[in-house]
Each structure stands twice: as structure tokens, then as C-alpha cells.
Amino acid sequence: MQEIQSNAVLPAGSARLEKRNLSYKRKQQLFIYGSLFIPLLFFAAVRIIPIFYSFNVSFREWNILSDGVRPFVGLDNYIELFQDEVFHKALKNTLIYVGVGVPGQLIAGLAVALLLQQITVLRGWFRTIYFIPYMTSIIAVSWVFRWVLIPNGAANGLLTQLGFAKQLFLNSPDQAIYLITGVMIWQILGFQMLIFVTGLQGIPQLYYEAADIDGAGRWQKFWRITLPLLNPTIVFSLVIATITYLQTFTQVKNMSSAGAGGPLNSTKSLVLYIYDLGFKHHKMGLAAAATVILFIVIMGLSLLQLKFVSKKVEY
Known part of the structure; x- marks a missing residue:
């Protein structure tokens, strides 16, 4: 029951x-x-x-100091932008930042990561040392390097002691943009190093052991094993670095002469140009048009990189 x-x-x-x-x-x-x-x-x-x-x-004539009348002007803002020589210079400078900074940053980050993989003593200490600049304030780093590179700064003092002539550095239209790019590479190096270290640790050691048995040298293992299997990491770093350099602003604002992208607009980036249009000249319509162009450039380059650089990786 x-x-x-x-x-x-x-x-x-x-x-x-x-x-x-x-x-x-x-x-x-x-x-x-x-x-x-x-x-x-x-x-x-x-x-x-x-x-x-x-x-x-x-698409509007938008002045933030106007009385609220913001008429629709169609493509006039875009036409005015492409007729502005300063816009052409800023766009060219931005492409220089990308063209020099991105390869330099990736190569330096990968080189440091490979070197760190070869040591066993104090590896964590070296990683920390390389990563500290990335955590440091961009403004602080920019002003330290600006002080070093002024006409009577530490860099020219060292050159004088070595018997070389003084350089204009940040006051030179030919040198300034590459010096600013170099500072950016140095500061972001720790981030790229950490990304590549993570990617290298994800590669199975079995492949290197098989390559050693086959008698492969270091360069052969690097070109045939390391680089192909690092492709996902390289694509990620490439896209992130490209977007970072396309949005260059703080370093130029703090290191260039008068903070205006000088001398002679030789360091003015597209983002600094947008900032000047919007907050110095109060032309928000033109600034918005330049922002749309920057958005299209970022999206286009990112899609191209994902399409042509990405490769299927099988372990």
C-alpha cells in the first residue's frame, strides 16, 4: 500500500x-x-x-555660436573640405602616422616578444619594464619627450658632446612627424609585446620539436611556423594599431609647436584638424564632415585588412 x-x-x-x-x-x-x-x-x-x-x-551649416539657424547645405561642407590645403596636409600626415607607426610598432613588438621567449631569468621583470610606458599618461610622456627634444634639451646636449651639430627636432617640418611617431611606437610597444607574447605561448611546441628533428634552422622555423600561426594575433594587432594611429591626437597636441600641429602643419593629424574646426573655429558642420570622412577611412582600412591579411589557421 x-x-x-x-x-x-x-x-x-x-x-x-x-x-x-x-x-x-x-x-x-x-x-x-x-x-x-x-x-x-x-x-x-x-x-x-x-x-x-x-x-x-x-550636411548643415552648423556654427555653435549662431542663434540656432542651421540650414541644410548638402555636400557643400565636403566640397569645402577637399578644397582646403590644410585638410589635405592633415590627411597626408595621418597616413604617414599609419604607414610608419603601424609597421614599426608591430615589428618592434614582435621582436621584443621573441627575445623575451628566449630568456628564463627575470622574464616577468622585463615584461613589466616594457609595459610600464603603456600605463603611463600620454600627456606626461609627450611633455617629457618634448623637454628632451627642445633646442637646448638633453638630446641636443648629447649630440654636442659627441661632436654633432644641433638639430631642430620638433621645430623641423621634416623631422617632427617622425619623432612624434617614434614616441608613439615606444609608448605602445609594451602593449604589442604582451599581445605577441600571448600569441607565441599559444603555438604548440610540437611543431618546433618536429622542425628540430627535420633539421630546420631558426629562420626557417620563424617563417614556416611562427609567422603563419601568429596570423590571428597579427591581424588583431594590425587593426588595433591602424585605428590608433588614424586617431592620433594627444601626442601631436602636446608635442607639436604651440600645440597646433606645427611647424607649418607638418604634424597636424586629421583628428587635431577636426578639433580645431569644431572648438577653435566653431564650424561644427565642417568638423562633422571631416569626422565622417575619418570614419569611412577607418572602416575601409579595417575591412581591407580583415579581408586580405586574415588567413585560416589550422593547428
Whole structure:
């Protein structure tokens, strides 16, 4: 009799348990989707909506000091931009920052990562030393290097002691942009080093052991094993570095003469040009048009890199 009663109770108990589990799963899913929705909402508020708003502003004559009349002017802002020699110079300078900074940063980061892989003593200490500049304030680093590179600074003092002539450095239209790019490479080197160290540690040692058995040298292992298997890491670093150098602003603002991208606009980046248009000349329509162009350049270069640099990697 007791067995029959217990058997009769089991289905009802399992049904309640199943219902409770279903309720728990629903609450869990609501929590997960809610947690995902809140950051997405924040991203839309600070990123997506301003992008579309910038498109609207770029088609208007928008002066922040005007009385609120902002007429629609179509493509006039874009036409005016492409007729501006300073815009051409800023765009060219930005491409120089990318063309010099990105390869230099990737090569230096990979070289340091490979060297760190070869040592066993104080490896963590060296990683920390290389990573410290990346954590340091960009403004502080920029002003330290500006002090070093002034006409009577430490760099010219060292050159004089070695018997060389003094250099203009940041006051030279030919030298300044490459010096600023060099400072950026030096400061971001630690970040790239850490990314490449992580990528190198993800490569199975089995391949190197097989290569050693086959008699492969260091360069052969580097070109045939390390580089191909580092492709996902290289693509990530390449895209991040390209976007970083396309958005160059703080270093130029703090290291260039008068903070205006000098001398003779030789260091003015596209972002600094946008800043000057919007907050110095109060021409928000032109600034928004230049921002849209920068957005198209960033998106285009990123898509091209993902398409032509990415390769399928199989371990």
C-alpha cells in the first residue's frame, strides 16, 4: 500500500521539480539577456547614435555660436573640405602616422616578444619594464619627450658632446612627424609585446620539436611556423594599431609647436584638424564632415585588412 502511494506521489513531485527548473532557466535567461542589453544600450547611446547624428550635422551649416539657424547645405561642407590645403596636409600626415607607426610598432613588438621567449631569468621583470610606458599618461610622456627634444634639451646636449651639430627636432617640418611617431611606437610597444607574447605561448611546441628533428634552422622555423600561426594575433594587432594611429591626437597636441600641429602643419593629424574646426573655429558642420570622412577611412582600412591579411589557421 505504501509503495502504491509513493509511486503516485512521484509524478507530481517530478512535475513540480521540472516546473521549478523551467522557472529558474527563464530567470537565468532574463538575467543574461538583460546583462547583455544594458552595455548594448550604452554603446548605442555613446557610439551609434552620435555617428548618425554626425552625418546629419555634416550636411548643415552648423556654427555653435549662431542663434540656432542651421540650414541644410548638402555636400557643400565636403566640397569645402577637399578644397582646403590644410585638410589635405592633415590627411597626408595621418597616413604617414599609419604607414610608419603601424609597421614599426608591430615589428618592434614582435621582436621584443621573441627575445623575451628566449630568456628564463627575470622574464616577468622585463615584461613589466616594457609595459610600464603603456600605463603611463600620454600627456606626461609627450611633455617629457618634448623637454628632451627642445633646442637646448638633453638630446641636443648629447649630440654636442659627441661632436654633432644641433638639430631642430620638433621645430623641423621634416623631422617632427617622425619623432612624434617614434614616441608613439615606444609608448605602445609594451602593449604589442604582451599581445605577441600571448600569441607565441599559444603555438604548440610540437611543431618546433618536429622542425628540430627535420633539421630546420631558426629562420626557417620563424617563417614556416611562427609567422603563419601568429596570423590571428597579427591581424588583431594590425587593426588595433591602424585605428590608433588614424586617431592620433594627444601626442601631436602636446608635442607639436604651440600645440597646433606645427611647424607649418607638418604634424597636424586629421583628428587635431577636426578639433580645431569644431572648438577653435566653431564650424561644427565642417568638423562633422571631416569626422565622417575619418570614419569611412577607418572602416575601409579595417575591412581591407580583415579581408586580405586574415588567413585560416589550422593547428
